[in-house]
Amino acid sequence: MTVKEKQSRLLPLFKHLTSLTRDQLPVGLRDDRLKDVGHLPRGTLFSLFHAKHLEEATHLYEILYGAKDFDDLMHLLEQARNTVNEGMFVYAATVAVLHRDDCRGVTVPPIEEVFPDRFIPVETIRHADKEAAAHPDKDIVVEFEETGNILDPEYRLAYYREDVSINRHHWHWHIVYPATWRPEFMHKEKDRKGELFYYMHQQMCARYDCERLSNGMHRMFPFNDFHEELEGYSPHLTSLISGLNYGTRPDGLKLHDLHDVTIQDMERWRERIHDAIDLKMVHDHHGKEVAVDDEHGIDILGALVESSHESVNQGFYGSLHNWGHVLTARAHDPEGKFHENPGVMSDTSTSLRDPIFYRWHRTLDNLFQEYKESLSPYTKEELSFPGVEVLSATVKAKTDNVIITSMVESELELTHGINFGTDHSVKVKYNHLDHESFSYQIKVENTSGSTKHATVRVFLAPKYDELGNLLHPNDQRRLCIELDKFHKELKAGKNEITRNSVDSSVTISTLHTFDELESGVGVNENADEYCSCGWPKNMLVPRGNNKGMTFELFVMLTDWEHDNVGGKGSDNHMCDDAVSYCGAKDSKYPDKKPMGFPFDRRIDAHDIEEFLTPNMALTDVKIKFEG
Template structure:
């Protein structure tokens, strides 16, 4: 019997319910365990699983490879049930998720949102206690119990101004899902699928996170962040107010002034040594593989090679020499309070992809990592006229249509998170947390283009945004501006001879995903079918597409560029339509990245001219828009 996507979806959902609680089958005989599962269960239950920790990742890889290798859907489910109660809880959810995203027989099946599987990674511990108290006081009620999210600090900490952003449930869920679609240990020869330009995507997605964070800082009247650069300087403090449901221990708070300490597995000096070796390779223009051969860092593959090396993914060239600076940096900063494990503390939020964006050090660490990539980009030739132009094509006008032309309003809005699939409340009504987050009004771009040739020209439309002024109110020059350019959208359009008007809605952006489908929606079969564009849960949340702006109306560049699609296109793109929802940051699953140009083009390289306006060609247009923030909260019920 062939199961449809809906039946599969309904059989997959229970794998994720109550993931932090052992199931009733816990005491079933170990004798029935499949021999393929030998050697699993190394990372004990109740430990916090970290994708950045080499040993954790090795065990998770073993498990997801076994699950992807299961011959039938039934065997896959059976292995998941067998493994559920003896491997680590977080590792189990990760490996099962990776397998579902990559098994051909799970096409059309969606993962439930990570924030509903492990709400303790997204919701402060005070809020969870409020929910439990509220539930104990209303044991028989059929209606929903709703509690409000508690905050994590106050204005004595200037970084608290950005808590709404760093602690946003959507961006933390995006980061978790991105690392599911791009596992660091992906082995194409085992699984038979190549992850195209994975190293470059690692660089670009995190570069964009940093750019967006700085746009947010400037929106709040704060300076851009200081990159992390000195491995011995005191770190700023941070308290996440999170506590883990799998072991009851908090994610520890970091007081101001702590410094990185050596761990058994890695020392601070290792990180410095790796940084120097990578930096040398960038300046010499090649890396050395295990046999001492030179692999050039040229302008076609260089960034991809470097991205794999810095993340230290499976593709990394000569990992023994260049190390694993990105991943160990996460682990070492998460363990700063208990480096040798004497107090049995959980690691801090930096060790978990679902929580690390909450910590200000994440952005400083990633700006440091990005600076290495930018050093490499500085070694490449600048784009010349012929790299940038699109002969015969001229953008005459760009309008952004919202309530007011060329102005986007942002505001805070309420949403709900259901806790009922993570904790067994044993009641009909749900238990929900109400939280506020930034959002923006809908808008659309209207781009007027003249095609001065006699042929229809297929084009790639590229849209970026960046603040006009720095923290001191000075106009940003191109050197600084290009690193704040956030990609808003990228799509294909046909430009006919003569006058053309391109209209594109903000909801269709190539960087964002529409909102995640909840357990409840998936259980009712909403949006599930094998032929739909598969929803991969990876993508920037739609509500954070636009930076906050400020109350006066903050000026931004809206930069639009048309390039020749015939030069940009890649052979096989679009052949499966799978997971092409948020293709700019997430790629198209198991296909080539759908744009031949470097990611972030044209802002990925140095621009010689100081002012953007002097650099703009006819196929580009730089328009000034404003983003105005309104403090009142809109009610929006999902």
């Protein structure tokens, strides 16, 4: 069976899931393998962060993953669609399809087309519904309606938090790295999974602070006090499967104990993780001491904080990250007495919309940084690449070292996710941030007399803080966002490296819409669906401001012979897309260095010039927002 044939069989299962009835396929008619699923009711919101939801979802994706062949998988998927919770079905089906060898090249449609109600304000969807009903013989395009105004200072960042593409990225990353992934069952390892959890979310925090500075706002404050009053947030989203709006959190609410977790639990788990960092060791579930060392410590801590399957002791260190999401999502109705939907923090495809997401993840990142600060700073020897000197680094655009950003229009098709009772297209037109095309021109001299292989590392960071003061290198390092990382051969003598921003190792290369997948566009018999993981291209750089905000472009070349894990490129199915954030499927993470190197450890240098070595270059770059 060809990839195109498999694709055409799979796609209908993801259509109109918001219109399913709550009736379930009777147990007696189900495949025996599916008799123990369907506990979470249909018509309710599924949450990856809720332990009971995740337990059932894990059981389901392992059943689907274990199907005998593609026909057997389709049989199970068709029954599961009529049995389990709608959100759980999409999660489990996507995990299975993404990782099964007989589904290579098969692509699950974008989550924003499967569940548009998680991305588009309810007012806009109602407007679209009325227009479709009034003009059933026409294609409809409606305008995206605003979700707030300037009375809320945080609304200045709504364009970023509510961006369709970054919320899609977050949802998909948690598909690629399920917290409950069991290598012993799936027979595939997720290399450095705990460290990737740390690094991907650290980068999201850094990017958000860059965006705040671009808008003349202070960097975010962590959410350290579980008893403090919370800022409000109204998502203006409805859940079509439940008929209820996502919960709104008024200003001044506090977290409350839930049936499954208490505030005291959260404080106890956090203190135990602090102790583990201070003592440089954790206790596994047998009571054995496990060292939190320089090489594996961040991977161990990442698994502890997320509470993934790799956590050395879930019972003792708890589930700090996940329950933090659930507690904030239930703040408006902790006891469930009003039968309200949880807030957007309950879902990986919506949680980035809420300002509390970033404050919560800044708190978690502070834990990781506490560990990183305990490590010795990199020495000049560890940072250097003998025989290689970076002479200059330039951003090539319409104007050298100036990147223009702006708001551009896109459209989202709604009819695959929502049944409007028409055969015509119903779309939403919305604005999102984007930037002009640019490239890097890096001039390097190799004085070793022989060919060298280098890893080129490119970062960007704001130069000044919110008060206009020059950032100290140790503060600036936490604002460094990775733009690219790639391998380059250097001949003896002078070299000029050119690299386009579209080839970034952090961004997704291609994303096909539902219509494109139905028509066969982009179907490749040798492709790998893993390519749909990655940060969105349009959000690669921060917005900047109208005057032109000054950032520093940092370029560093390291010895690829020391960085390379071996075997890169040996797997013809491995997708090199966005490896910095998503790793390499079924392979080792393709870089031996710690993620974020060289900015993952404290910098004791008084200024950035003291930190630099000859294999590095620093260039002032202005980002100017035209909008």
